[in-house]
Amino acid sequence: MKKIRFIAVLSGFFLIFLSACNAAETTKISLAEVTRSLFYAPQYVALEKGFFEEEGLDVELQTTWGGDTTMTALLSGGADIALVGSETSIYVYAQDSRDYAINFAQLTQTDGTFLVAKEPKPDFTWEDLEGSNFLGQRVGGMPQMVGEYVLKQHGIDPHADLDLVQNIDFANIAGAFASGDYDYVQLFEPTASVFEKEGQGHIVASFGEESGKVPYTVFMTKQSYMEENDKAVEAFTRAIYKAQQWVQESSAEEIAEVIEPYFEDTDLEMLASSIDRYKSQGSFATDPILDEEEWDNLKAIMKEAGELPVDAPYGDLVDTDYAERVMTD
Incomplete structure (x- = not known):
């Protein structure tokens, strides 16, 4: 009887050890989105379909309502990654920040x-x-x-x-x-x-x-975070790419059913019709790469509006390495 108890105790310790190892392998990421919108459907798909968990990530989503507050959260350490308009990274760059924000994965490619x-x-x-x-x-x-x-x-x-x-x-x-x-x-x-x-x-x-096409909403993070959390940023990008592929291959009705928990006040039929509207005009990026032509279009729009503070180089503020890696896995 004592032997059986001893084995049971050992088994219990082994399960606890395994749980601790699994917890240690999970990386927590605080993600700030600039607003809550169907425009960001692939992000919610990544959360609801468990694509982040598959990559060993525990992603906590917060809605920070507005570009200024979202970038403040990112730069102050209140968020690890931000989903926000890529123009905000140019504004930060223009302030001669030593730890500016890098665009590493595009989510939407048109105005929404x-x-x-x-x-x-x-x-x-x-x-x-x-x-x-x-x-x-x-x-x-x-x-x-x-x-x-x-x-x-x-x-x-x-x-x-x-x-x-x-x-x-x-x-x-x-x-x-x-x-x-x-x-x-x-x-x-x-x-x-x-x-x-x-x-x-x-x-x-x-x-x-x-x-036309423009890097309207992009995932970005600080240079320092990227350097210190290379594997986590790559895993995050891979989860987003999985979601982008799933959205591309799924119907508006299927997408609506998955992301419905994020829009409880909107009926399913309305969600589906809105998603279909975005899909039909190609608003959802089909991969995370932000290309130079889109970046130049962004700067042209900002310049036309009188809001381009500096001619921010593509090579300084955009990193496509993560997107290229996950797309060739």
């Missing part, structure tokens, strides 16, 4: 906003915007810069031809449009479709279709 009108516009043309009361986005942020770029392509000066309002926080823009006296606004999904369903707005154009 849609032009929403307060009233139905069955025969909409861009000229309809002239003289309108337009609720804009944050100065220097990607939605606003891409919006201005597209408007200028259609011969509209956003600061001269519109009554442009830009004093509303990002998180409150949708509510301000619904309750305020505005004619147009840029909205992400699923908010744009929800507004349309509820009769609070009408989608009349896609900024993503109009602006």
Whole structure:
């Protein structure tokens, strides 16, 4: 009887030892996303399908609501990796930071906003915007810069031809449009479709279709973190690539079912239609590589908006090594 107890005790210690080893092999990563959006569907797929766990990562997601707060979290150590517009890395670089943010995996490759009108516009043309009361986005942020770029392509000066309002926080823009006296606004999904369903707005154009490919939302981390956690960054990139492939091969309905826990206030049918809208215009990057042509397009958009502080070199702020490694595994 004592022998049996002794063996049981040994077995218990062995299980505890194995658990401790497994815990030791798991790397915790704090991930900050700039907002909660269907635009980031592959990220939520990576979380829900267990792709991060397969790579030995314990990823904790936080929504930091806005480019400034997201970069503050990253640079201060409040987050290890940030999902945010790649323009923010250029702003940090321009401040002569010694430990600037490096873009290592692209998630979205078009603008993710849609032009929403307060009233139905069955025969909409861009000229309809002239003289309108337009609720804009944050100065220097990607939605606003891409919006201005597209408007200028259609011969509209956003600061001269519109009554442009830009004093509303990002998180409150949708509510301000619904309750305020505005004619147009840029909205992400699923908010744009929800507004349309509820009769609070009408989608009349896609900024993503109009602006072409751009590194709109990218995973980035500090140089120091990358140097000290090379394997973790590679594992993170591999999990994202798995998710990108899964999203590419799956239907909008399948994707919606997987990521539904992140959008509890939106019904499944609405999620699926919004995801389909993004898929059909090629918004989700199919691999993590941010190429130089996209980077140059980003800088052209920033320059057109008067927001490019320095001519940030692609080789300084973009690292495609991780993406290339995981794509050749």
